[in-house]
Amino acid sequence: MTVCFLVGGVAGWVARSRWAVLVAPAAFAVACEIGRIGVVGPSVDRPDLSARIGVLVFVVGGGFQAVVQLVPMMLGAAGERAWPGEPRPDTANRLGGTG
Structure with missing residues (x-):
């Protein structure tokens, strides 16, 4: 999760x-x-949706990956915008700078 947050x-x-x-x-x-x-x-092959266990593996496998990997990655990408730093080129003119 930490690596995905950093990525x-x-x-x-x-x-x-x-x-x-x-x-x-x-x-x-x-x-x-x-x-x-x-x-x-069972969780990486083509899903077999004809049986309950196939549906369960498909939903839980994909859902677990999304929660553990994709959500921290999204938070890391969104959190980067909150760090103070030099103004971005698209906001320099609105802040009275040059660019």
């Missing part, structure tokens, strides 16, 4: 945009799913 913070700092709150976790989830291609197992 989100770095993504927010690099992007310098609120879009990082949505883009960083989405890119991470896509990368994880691409990495699972070809892996065999």
Whole structure:
């Protein structure tokens, strides 16, 4: 969770945009799913939604990943905007600076 929070913070700092709150976790989830291609197992293989256990594994597996990985990443990306620092180029003119 700490690593995901830090990755989100770095993504927010690099992007310098609120879009990082949505883009960083989405890119991470896509990368994880691409990495699972070809892996065999009950929670990483194609979901079998014909049985209750298949639905349970699908919902709990994805939900757990979202809570443990994606939410901290979103918080890290959003929290980066709260750190004081040099003004962003898009706000410099509104604050009376040059840019």
